[in-house]
Amino acid sequence: MALGLALVLASCGDGKSSGSGSGSGSKSEVIAIAADPLEYINPLNENGSPGIQVAMAMFAPLVTTDPETGKLQNVMADSVTPDKTSQTWTIKLKAGNTFQNGQPLTAKDYVDSWNLTAMGSNAWKNNGFFSKVEGYDALNPPTPDGATPKPTAVKTLSGLKQIDDLTFSVKLKVPFSQFGLTLQYLGLAPLPEEVRKNPDAYKRKPIGNGPFKLAADWNAGDDIKLAKWDGYKGSLVPQADEITYRFIPNADTAYNEFLAGNVDFVDVPSTKVKSFKTDAPDQWVTSISSGANYLVIPAWDPRFKNPKLRHAFSEAIDRKAFADLVGLSEPAKGLVAPDMAGYRDNACKYCDFDAAKAKQLLAEAGGFSGTLNISYSTTSATGQIFAEAIGNMLRQNLGLQVKYTGKQGSEITELANSRKLDGLRFGGWGHDYPSIEDYLTPMFKSNGDANFANYANPALDAVLAKGDAEPDPDKAIKLYQQAEDIALEDMPLIPLYTKSNAYLHSAKIEPRVSKFVGVSALWATFK
Amino acid sequence: MIRFILRRALAAVPIGVLVTLGVFALVFAMPGDPLRELAGDKPIPAAVLAAKRAQYHLNDPFIVQYLLSMKDILTGHFGTTFAGADIADQLRLRIPVTLKLTLLANAVQWTLGLFFGIYAGFKRNGWVDRSLLLATLVLLAVPGLVAYFAAQYLFGVELKWFPVSGVLEGFPRSYLLPALVIGVLGFAGLARLLRTSIVETVNADFVKTARAKGLGEQRVLWRHILPNALLPVVTFIGLDLAGMFGGAIITESIFNLPGLGQFMFQAIKLKEGGVVVLLSTLAFISFILINLLIDLLYGVLDPRVRNV
Numbered sequence: 001m002a003l004g005l006a007l008v009l010a011s012c013g014d015g016k017s018s019g020s021g022s023g024s025g026s027k028s029e030v031i032a033i034a035a036d037p038l039e040y041i042n043p044l045n046e047n048g049s050p051g052i053q054v055a056m057a058m059f060a061p062l063v064t065t066d067p068e069t070g071k072l073q074n075v076m077a078d079s080v081t082p083d084k085t086s087q088t089w090t091i092k093l094k095a096g097n098t099f100q101n102g103q104p105l106t107a108k109d110y111v112d113s114w115n116l117t118a119m120g121s122n123a124w125k126n127n128g129f130f131s132k133v134e135g136y137d138a139l140n141p142p143t144p145d146g147a148t149p150k151p152t153a154v155k156t157l158s159g160l161k162q163i164d165d166l167t168f169s170v171k172l173k174v175p176f177s178q179f180g181l182t183l184q185y186l187g188l189a190p191l192p193e194e195v196r197k198n199p200d201a202y203k204r205k206p207i208g209n210g211p212f213k214l215a216a217d218w219n220a221g222d223d224i225k226l227a228k229w230d231g232y233k234g235s236l237v238p239q240a241d242e243i244t245y246r247f248i249p250n251a252d253t254a255y256n257e258f259l260a261g262n263v264d265f266v267d268v269p270s271t272k273v274k275s276f277k278t279d280a281p282d283q284w285v286t287s288i289s290s291g292a293n294y295l296v297i298p299a300w301d302p303r304f305k306n307p308k309l310r311h312a313f314s315e316a317i318d319r320k321a322f323a324d325l326v327g328l329s330e331p332a333k334g335l336v337a338p339d340m341a342g343y344r345d346n347a348c349k350y351c352d353f354d355a356a357k358a359k360q361l362l363a364e365a366g367g368f369s370g371t372l373n374i375s376y377s378t379t380s381a382t383g384q385i386f387a388e389a390i391g392n393m394l395r396q397n398l399g400l401q402v403k404y405t406g407k408q409g410s411e412i413t414e415l416a417n418s419r420k421l422d423g424l425r426f427g428g429w430g431h432d433y434p435s436i437e438d439y440l441t442p443m444f445k446s447n448g449d450a451n452f453a454n455y456a457n458p459a460l461d462a463v464l465a466k467g468d469a470e471p472d473p474d475k476a477i478k479l480y481q482q483a484e485d486i487a488l489e490d491m492p493l494i495p496l497y498t499k500s501n502a503y504l505h506s507a508k509i510e511p512r513v514s515k516f517v518g519v520s521a522l523w524a525t526f527k
Numbered sequence: 528m529i530r531f532i533l534r535r536a537l538a539a540v541p542i543g544v545l546v547t548l549g550v551f552a553l554v555f556a557m558p559g560d561p562l563r564e565l566a567g568d569k570p571i572p573a574a575v576l577a578a579k580r581a582q583y584h585l586n587d588p589f590i591v592q593y594l595l596s597m598k599d600i601l602t603g604h605f606g607t608t609f610a611g612a613d614i615a616d617q618l619r620l621r622i623p624v625t626l627k628l629t630l631l632a633n634a635v636q637w638t639l640g641l642f643f644g645i646y647a648g649f650k651r652n653g654w655v656d657r658s659l660l661l662a663t664l665v666l667l668a669v670p671g672l673v674a675y676f677a678a679q680y681l682f683g684v685e686l687k688w689f690p691v692s693g694v695l696e697g698f699p700r701s702y703l704l705p706a707l708v709i710g711v712l713g714f715a716g717l718a719r720l721l722r723t724s725i726v727e728t729v730n731a732d733f734v735k736t737a738r739a740k741g742l743g744e745q746r747v748l749w750r751h752i753l754p755n756a757l758l759p760v761v762t763f764i765g766l767d768l769a770g771m772f773g774g775a776i777i778t779e780s781i782f783n784l785p786g787l788g789q790f791m792f793q794a795i796k797l798k799e800g801g802v803v804v805l806l807s808t809l810a811f812i813s814f815i816l817i818n819l820l821i822d823l824l825y826g827v828l829d830p831r832v833r834n835v
Contacts, residue, residue, distance in 0.1 A: 039607075039608075040611055120575065120577075121574075122576070125575060127574055128572035128575070149581070205610075219615060220613065221622050222786045248693070250780050250783060253679070253692045259684045260683055262691060408559035410560045410561075410563040410564040475620075
């Protein structure tokens, strides 16, 4: 009854006021992060979005993508130079940069921090990044199942060499023309010596080299309050003087905090995709995300062996209708994200909806035997809806029998890894560095990190290797496009859609929106 | 008295072992790999995976993992969660949050429940009684999840009477809204139970006898009716208090209160057996303590059960 009364009361009251504008001259903003609060700040041991987002404010990368032009731009680095084969890279640092404790930033800081991360027994999350560097295997010997990896006698990557105070070189196991692009990853941030000696002691009082430092003591469960650090001499300085990151694990609650005017920036959760434009008129921005979303074909299942059958599946899917169902999405026409250099509008020959052709292709492939199973993640609210939408299209357009299996995401991954998964599932991938190579290598190279289809084609591996060894960026892109063509012809993954991300921002800020690096509240403009 | 308490404590030990073992088995049987769940779609280097598995004993057999967890709990070496949070730190942070929420919510619920229950019991078929019946039906039909979000939107976002979420504004302001919603959703059951109990007691022979003896109405109410009518209600309140923890999982998530419920939710999501068992043990101990208190209170209210 009390609730009913309240509803009546509410319809009379007009408590609406908007914006959290403080009015004073100080440029401060509150950014909501819909995730559990961070436990530590150490970019080398952090590869999740919330951690890296905070690290972006406190640490500066070697290089970064210019949000205006999409070109690589130096930040801490003065120059990044490959040798003729793209196998050895020399990185020269700008002079005069320091850590927030006043110590000068030197090549030794990079070399030692990287060695620390590359040591498998430390179990730092960005360990895998260094697997391309010569000497990685010595620091990460194979460990029997269940055993604790022991610190190895070797403490340093043989491919990492300090040349002088401001110069060091990285020798890779094999040539890799895109290595320069990978250096913008925050997971390669330098840690000063005192932190390296005892990282745990500094997990809540990080010493960075970026534009912001902690403004107040930070304890478990606290929001993270940052203040501008005067010592930062890099480019791309954010306008804000103070930033608070508020952690609100429930995304709908974070959204409500925005509507109440208590935060300045929030991601639009999937439940609000249909309503955010009316909930916050003139206070939203969208940007195409760099994620590729697709259906994964199980390469180990002989029923899916014929590429014509895969093409048939692909042509039986009405991508426009599916993208509308997902919301804020466009049909995908290739295997890489549309904002990458080298993306082609119509790379995929078999991605246009054509039920008649799909039927014909299926007949040529000899049909599909048995029931088609589609697995979906039960942890995602929309998993079952999407699976049924795809299933219905395949059933109606190809006459297949379809069933659906809901399981936890990690369980599906495990089944796929042990090649026991029966049928199709959904997959997605977003790049770590802006290169079409970062879609093709992880997803399609034999044993690639994100090769969820367990696909292997020596011809594709060979073209990728050629691209990796090609120092001329334009020629490298041509080679990578050849690899994409091979993958599309074999179609171990069926491209589905490209999603846009939507964000709400208060009236006092205008987030930076870039075609190349997406939306950022950290680099917002203040009004 | 001391013997009674000791006997209860001893009896709780085997039940505690069964409960924790059961909970641990449930978490263990959940599908999925916790470390992969934590990493999402990101590939994890084999070396990192191996080191983490060894650190958290994830490759050990079920019973070894259970015993290690119990050892950690009993020796107070809680260690860290898979995400790297210091568990002892988390408990220090979260126990007060859940306690404050639970106590405030119960205060709301008991005040409303006792007031409306007693009033309706004495003025049977009056308008309060009838409204209570209607309210009970309505409130019991509203799913908590809907009510929490609706209240948050209405009183937090639109009217701005209360903070939307979080504990930034401290106690009691930050806790008022969730506590009010829990209290309002929960009071109806208590009120109806009390009403029925009072109606039964009012008609009991001993009340008639008391009245026949010429005792004043006030004395009949406070000394004869209420102590007897409250007996079943005390049991209800005890069970309800112990059950609050389960409800806290949803409330704390929606109102972003960093309490034990939210911690439990994260732990279950990540299949973090050790933390789930630790929190279940805490819940179990508080359940035993509350039950003990209720039984002692029973003795105060009803001398007949003192020596049972």
